[in-house]
Amino acid sequence: MSSSEVVINVDSVSKIYHVYQKPVDRLKQFVVPGIMRLLRRNPASYFKEFCALKEISFTVKKGEIVGVIGRNGAGKSTLLQILARTVTPTSGQVEVVGRVAALLELGAGFNVEFTGRENVVMNGVILGLSSEEVLGKFDEIAEFADIGDFIDQPVKTYSSGMYVRLAFAVSVCLKPDILIVDEALAVGDARFQAKCFRRFDELVEQGTTILLVTHSTEQIVRHCDRAILVEQGAIFAEGVPKDIANLYMDLLFGAEGGQNPPQEIAVECERSLGATPPSRFELRAGYNPTEYRWGDSKVEIVDFVLSDQNEIDKNVFRSGTKLSLHVWVLYKANVAYPVYGLTIKTPDGVIVYGCNSRDFIDGPIVKPMQSGRYAKVVFDIDLSLGGGEYLVSLGVAEDISGEVFPLDRRYDSILMKVLTDDRSVGIANLNMKVSVE
C-alpha cells in the first residue's frame, strides 16, 4: 500500500452474481454442463449474470469513520461482505490491514444453539484473541450488552435487539483494528445506539477504523468523517458527509432531476419571458454562499425574504417570533403539480423541522404553474427554536403520480440566527414555566 496510514484499499472490485429464474435452474446448471461436455456439445447456462458491484475503488485511512449510504440494493452489503471476507470478489483487489470485526446484516456469526457466554468466547477466538484474553474482557462485554441473565441462555431465545447488543458488545470491547457495521445499529433502541456511538468515538481515539453502512443521513453527518454514496453498484460520490447526505436525499426523492429541458422549450421560454429578471437571492440577508444547489433549470428559486412583524429582510430573530419566509419561484416550463418544501437544520446537519406544501396539515395545495410565471410562496413559522444558528433549505419539486421529482433545490441556502433571553440549552424552545410548591 502506498501510504502507511491506509488500512483499507479497495481496487477495482467487481462482484457478479449468478441469478437463476427458477430454483430448478440452479440444479440444471450443476448437472447439465457436465453431461453436455461428455457429449462434446457446448454447455448451456441457466443463469443470468448480475453485476452487484462495478469496479469500485476507494481507500480508508487509520482512525477514520467512513459512512456508506445508498438506496436498497445499491451494493453496500455486498461491499462490506467482501471487506469482511465472507464474499469473494469476482475481480479486483482488497487489502485490509489488521484485525477486522464485522457486524453484518445477517448477524454476527453467532451459533444460535450456544449460550451468549459461549458465543462471546468463540467470537473472540475467531477475532484472533486467546480464550484467556476474551475471558479477561468478559465482564466488560456482559456489562456493555446489558442483557442480564440471558447471557447464559442459548442465543436462539434472544430478541433481535438482544442479539445485536451482544454482537456489538463483543465487537467493540475486543478493540478491533477495523470495525465494519452494516445497519446493525438500527435494531438497537435509542439509548443503546447512543452508547454505541460514544464507544465508536473512544475506539477511534485509540486508532480503530470504522466503516458504517446506514440509511440515516443524520448518523452520517453526526458521526462520520467522510461518506461514500453507492448507487447501482458504483461509487456515485464520495466526500464531506453533509454534501453526501444532500446528494442521497436527491437520489431518494427524485432520481430524474438534473436533466436539462429540451432545447426548444428553453428557447421558447426565453422568448416569452423577455430578459430573465436578475436573481436577488444572493443579495438577501442570511444568504449562505456555500449553499448546495441542485436541479434542472426548468424552474428556479430566484428570491427570498425572511421577516418578522417588525422588519423585512433580516436573518437574526428572537426565539418565539412569528417568522415569515417569502420565496419567489420562476417557471420556465409548465408544471402541473409543484410542491414547495422547507427544511431547517442545525449547522452539523441535524434536521430540526421539514415539511412541504403537499404534506403539511392543511395541504395539499395544488396550483398548476405555467411557463413564464412566478409563484410567491409564503411559509409562516413559529420560531420555537433554542438559541443558535440554523440553516434553511428550500426546494421546489414536481409531484407526478405521487412521486416527487426535484426541480430546484437550494440546500443550506439561508443562515439564520436565533437569540434567546433565557439560559436554556438545546435546539427546541419548549417555553418551560417552573413552579415550586
Ligand SMILES: Nc1ncnc2c1ncn2[C@@H]1O[C@H](COP(=O)(O)OP(=O)(O)OP(=O)(O)O)[C@@H](O)[C@H]1O
Ligand atoms: N447472493 C446473491 N445472489 C444474487 N444477487 C445478490 C446476492 N446478494 C445480493 N445480490 C444483489 O446484489 C445487489 C446489491 O445487494 P446488497 O445487499 O449489496 O444491497 P444493499 O445496498 O446492502 O441494499 P440494502 O440497503 O437493501 O441493504 C441487489 O440487487 C441484490 O439483489
Ligand SMILES: [Mg+2]
Ligand atoms: Mg444491505
